[in-house]
Amino acid sequence: xxxxxxxxxxxxxxxxxxxxxxxxxxxxxxMDRIFMHNWIWVAHRSDLPEPGNFITTFVGPHPVIVSxxxxxxxxxxxxxxxxxxxxVCEHKSGKGASFVCPYHGWAYGLDGxxxxxxxxxxxxxxxxxxxxxxxxxxxEEYNGLIFATFDQSIMSLDAWLGRAKPWIDxxxxxxxxxxxxxxxxxxxxxxxxxxxxxxxxxxxxxxxxVHKSFLDAVDEETQNTFDFVGGEGFVExxxxxxxxxxxxxxxxxLEDNLDAPVPDRFLELAEELSKDYPPEKVRQIVRAxxxxxxxxNLFPNLACSMAFFRVLRPLxxxxxxxxxxxIGMDGGPECANEARLRLHELFQGPMGFGTPDDxxxxxxxxxxxxxxxDIAILLNRGLGHEAKREDGNLFSDxxxxxxxRAAYRQxxxxxxxxxxxxxxxx
Amino acid sequence: MTITLNEAIELITLEADMLxxxxxxxxxxxxxxxxLYAVPxxxxxxxxxxxxxxxxxxxxxxxxxxxxxxxxxxxxxxxxPPARTVRLLSRYRMLETGTGSCTLRCAQFLTELRQGRERYxxxxxxxxxKKMEERFCIDQKIVRLLTSxxxxxxxxxxx
Numbered sequence: 001x002x003x004x005x006x007x008x009x010x011x012x013x014x015x016x017x018x019x020x021x022x023x024x025x026x027x028x029x030x031m032d033r034i035f036m037h038n039w040i041w042v043a044h045r046s047d048l049p050e051p052g053n054f055i056t057t058f059v060g061p062h063p064v065i066v067s068x069x070x071x072x073x074x075x076x077x078x079x080x081x082x083x084x085x086x087x088v089c090e091h092k093s094g095k096g097a098s099f100v101c102p103y104h105g106w107a108y109g110l111d112g113x114x115x116x117x118x119x120x121x122x123x124x125x126x127x128x129x130x131x132x133x134x135x136x137x138x139x140e141e142y143n144g145l146i147f148a149t150f151d152q153s154i155m156s157l158d159a160w161l162g163r164a165k166p167w168i169d170x171x172x173x174x175x176x177x178x179x180x181x182x183x184x185x186x187x188x189x190x191x192x193x194x195x196x197x198x199x200x201x202x203x204x205x206x207x208x209x210v211h212k213s214f215l216d217a218v219d220e221e222t223q224n225t226f227d228f229v230g231g232e233g234f235v236e237x238x239x240x241x242x243x244x245x246x247x248x249x250x251x252x253x254l255e256d257n258l259d260a261p262v263p264d265r266f267l268e269l270a271e272e273l274s275k276d277y278p279p280e281k282v283r284q285i286v287r288a289x290x291x292x293x294x295x296x297n298l299f300p301n302l303a304c305s306m307a308f309f310r311v312l313r314p315l316x317x318x319x320x321x322x323x324x325x326x327i328g329m330d331g332g333p334e335c336a337n338e339a340r341l342r343l344h345e346l347f348q349g350p351m352g353f354g355t356p357d358d359x360x361x362x363x364x365x366x367x368x369x370x371x372x373x374d375i376a377i378l379l380n381r382g383l384g385h386e387a388k389r390e391d392g393n394l395f396s397d398x399x400x401x402x403x404x405r406a407a408y409r410q411x412x413x414x415x416x417x418x419x420x421x422x423x424x425x426x
Numbered sequence: 427m428t429i430t431l432n433e434a435i436e437l438i439t440l441e442a443d444m445l446x447x448x449x450x451x452x453x454x455x456x457x458x459x460x461x462l463y464a465v466p467x468x469x470x471x472x473x474x475x476x477x478x479x480x481x482x483x484x485x486x487x488x489x490x491x492x493x494x495x496x497x498x499x500x501x502x503x504x505x506x507p508p509a510r511t512v513r514l515l516s517r518y519r520m521l522e523t524g525t526g527s528c529t530l531r532c533a534q535f536l537t538e539l540r541q542g543r544e545r546y547x548x549x550x551x552x553x554x555x556k557k558m559e560e561r562f563c564i565d566q567k568i569v570r571l572l573t574s575x576x577x578x579x580x581x582x583x584x585x
Contacts, residue, residue: 092575184468184479184480186482212501212502213502216496216499321577334478341478341484345482349482350482350579350581351465351483353496357502357503357504360580360582363541
């Protein structure tokens with residue numbers, strides 16, 4: 001037992017040891033202490049619009065079903081038959097009234113209750129169905145974002161999101177007055193550790209370097225909009241490992257500045273919308289189509305990233321799955337949603353003009369960080385001029401590593417026993 | 427005026443060879459002006475519905491040009507240099523022939539090599555070809571990856 005890892009020896013306030021990306025024992029510890037004891041994002045409300053709808057997904061390595069029962073309540077159920085452990089659902093999404101295990105026919109309701117056991121007489125009255133529902137996780141929702149956790153004792157989702165909540169509300173203004181809905185996703189893997197991706201969503205510093213070819217592909221006005229390193233933006237620590245990186249301050253509140261002229265690249269769309277909507281609404285929709293000017297990183301697996309949801313899932317110590325979920329206006333104009341889809345395809349996904357270059361950089365971090373021993377990964381950018389706001393939030397310039405420091409602070413808290421104990425007390 | 431199977435195969439084999447040998451600017455000229463190059467996610471989506479849903483790629487002429495510039499520009503770290511590819515086309519079937527146009531479906535098996543890693547993509551590819559004045563052009567190329575609904579890896583080249 002003396003070989004047990006001490007995470008405190010690997011991460012400090014402004015650097016981390018390179019082995020955090022490749023140590024299998026540390027990964028196992030993360031899957032337990034982080035992914036079983038924090039709120040993990042599982043779905044957006046629009047993924048389950050009606051009673052009977054379900055999706056399958058994962059909480060860390062654990063396969064789960066997220067379902068909406070007949071009363072409209074959302075359940076997150078381990079996708080594991082209580083009899084012999086088979087998965088009871090292999091569909092990505094669907095609509096139904098029950099989940100029937102294909103092995104021996106045990107049938108469960110949308111709420112996980114065990115409803116039917118074929119030839120139950122074989123248990124001679126010793127099987128009480130009430131004792132064997134699908135295992136339920138704790139579920140809570142904020143502004144359409146559905147989270148689940150194995151841990152019954154951690155603080156409420158509301159308290160956990162805390163100072164990140166106003167930013168979630170701002171992000172959802174992309175509905176332009178309509179509810180936000182998901183519109184499909186790009187899903188890909190990269191051969192590297194999940195924390196490399198976690199860091200990237202709060203890293204503005206890389207943008208003009210890694211995304212040169214994306215910037216080549218857009219007009220000058222857009223290039224100027226994305227020329228934010230050294231600009232007025234900032235990164236702010238929102239507590240509990242969450243952070244926001246404001247790249248384009250003008251696009252923080254999509255309902256502000258509605259008098260501003262429509263950017264050239266959206267003129268055609270604005271003209272089409274003008275047939276059906278008054279000028280003010282047209283500008284609101286167009287601003288929403290372009291997305292917000294910030295990335296909100298929610299520890300550990302979700303980011304509300306400018307115009308889409310980024311969801312990460314660790315597959316092993318050196319493999320990670322990323323989903324870039326497109327979002328749009330539920331009930332909004334079709335031409336505006338199509339414009340959003342084309343913008344998503346331009347940057348995101350395995351064939352986008354941005355993502356493959358990000359993936360290449362992450363891949364290089366994984367391979368390069370194996371070189372040598374006891375060499376630090378630096379997390380100190382922007383520390384020298386980091387300051388505190390009145391509400392206590394630390395902040396620094398847009399290309400600062402304040403968001404990474406926030407995430408690693410929470411990582412350390414979750415990974416060490418004292419912190420787990422402290423959290424239970426909250 | 428109909429396009430024969432042999433004529434169709436000749437054109438799409440030329441396209442495959444150009445893509446495997448980095449002749450991207452010449453590749454652009456194979457398409458009609460309002461031609462479409464698309465890599466859908468939804469395996470069941472009809473071509474005419476792709477505009478309304480999310481795809482991996484949904485390229486008009488302007489996007490195809492940008493994709494080519496990205497591959498040749500040397501400013502994309504995932505495409506400097508681009509992955510090397512070898513693609514095999516086979517199992518050709520003419521689905522429809524009309525005056526000056528045809529729709530053909532075939533199998534494509536592509537092997538990619540980049541940074542010492544080999545990766546493989548199987549796909550059903552549907553082409554709509556058109557006779558434009560004196561030559562044949564690609565009016566539609568729809569690449570339906572066998573793994574389109576699975577997690578892919580970065581594809582910094584043209585399928």
